[in-house]
Amino acid sequence: MPGQAHDSNAHRLSVAPMMDWTDRHCRVFHRLLAPHARLYTEMVHAQAVIHGDRDRLLGFDPVEHPVALQLGGSDPGHLAEATRIGADWGYDEVNLNVGCPSDRVQAGRFGACLMKEPALVADCVAAMIAAAPAHVPVTVKCRLGVDEMEDYDVFRAFVDTVAAAGCGVFVVHARKAWLQGLSPKENREIPPLRYDWVHRLKRERPGLRVSLNGGLATVEDVLAQSPGLDGVMIGRAAYHEPYRLHLMDRALFEPARPPEERAALLRRLRPYVEDCLSRGIALKHISRHLLGLFHGQPGGRLFRQVLSEGAPRAGAGWELVEQALAETLR
Incomplete structure (x- = not known):
């Protein structure tokens, strides 16, 4: 137009x-x-x-x-x-x-x-x-x-x-x-x-x-x-x-390119999350959008549970995301 x-x-x-x-x-x-x-x-x-x-x-x-x-x-x-x-x-x-x-x-x-x-x-x-x-x-x-x-x-x-x-x-x-x-x-x-x-x-x-x-x-x-x-x-x-x-x-x-694994994609979010945390933004405001990443996968419910229960706590940081991944991928 x-x-x-x-x-x-x-x-x-x-x-x-x-x-x-x-x-x-x-x-x-x-x-x-x-x-x-x-x-x-x-x-x-x-x-x-x-x-x-x-x-x-x-x-x-x-x-x-x-x-x-x-x-x-x-x-x-x-x-x-x-x-x-x-x-x-x-x-x-x-x-x-x-x-x-x-x-x-x-x-x-x-x-x-x-x-x-x-x-x-x-x-x-x-x-x-x-x-x-x-x-x-x-x-x-x-x-x-x-x-x-x-x-x-x-x-x-x-x-x-x-x-x-x-x-x-x-x-x-x-x-x-x-x-x-x-x-x-x-x-x-x-x-x-x-x-x-x-x-x-x-x-x-x-x-x-x-x-x-x-x-x-x-x-x-x-x-x-x-x-x-x-x-x-x-x-x-x-x-x-x-x-x-x-x-x-x-x-x-990019149909010829294989998809990335969920954990690798999530870990690329770490710099953004840590920057937000440094500016006083609570993890729960970000983590709520991540809960479905492992939907339908073994350990997916545990991933959701760890983030849902831990993110509202004072001082929650990236280590909680790593904990959720560890529980999910074990």
Whole structure:
């Protein structure tokens, strides 16, 4: 799109923005596991970016690049200002959330309910693009629709309206959302997945970059859905079983190279952990993201137990991680 930079490989693999999960410690760990993936922040409301503690909300480690800032909101002026701030902080992309179905988000008139207002989303995107430097693309993460919206043509019309405002990248969670009656967790599981809609969108709008999100949990899933699309976005699987993210990165980008062992990957996190500890950050804030590394492996439960019980204790340091590894690998 004119004025918007797009790397054809940029979204081939990405990790979804997940509230309370994908903080800066999580993203540094994910970067070690998946050196080629695009990482996303938790969703931050535009007003919080403008008025809040920016170091806490926007700070990230340089190793995280490429990293995208996901914004929530529905006021074009606020979103434009937040985009400007995000670009100044060094983010590689600014993404607008048009997919979150939580009650709190709806009450603020942002997230998935905006799929009912494509013209407003287009206005928001246009304002964000005008505020962003050319090398920082503005992208949209959306659903297939909300509530009774069951028509592919309505979904495509939404995309067309937003694309006409200048957005060239869409990450599509391949489910619709029910705004009433389902919790956010149920909205991630109950509405049926319709991967065919996302593939059809890419076929019919080949000039757009289209990534698929939703239900992708294994390397086989990723390899099956990637052909014909510009990328896949992994959510809960990357968090609860992070080694899968490493396997996906290898399969997509370096298939001839064998994956690294879990312990070796984890030990590469030590300099970051020790730097955080030296600045007064408690181990528990980092270790909570590591708990699933040995999921399904012999000793995996013990690894989780040692970290979960030991990290909250005062003075816990890297030696606890080594203890957990020793217990797991014995």
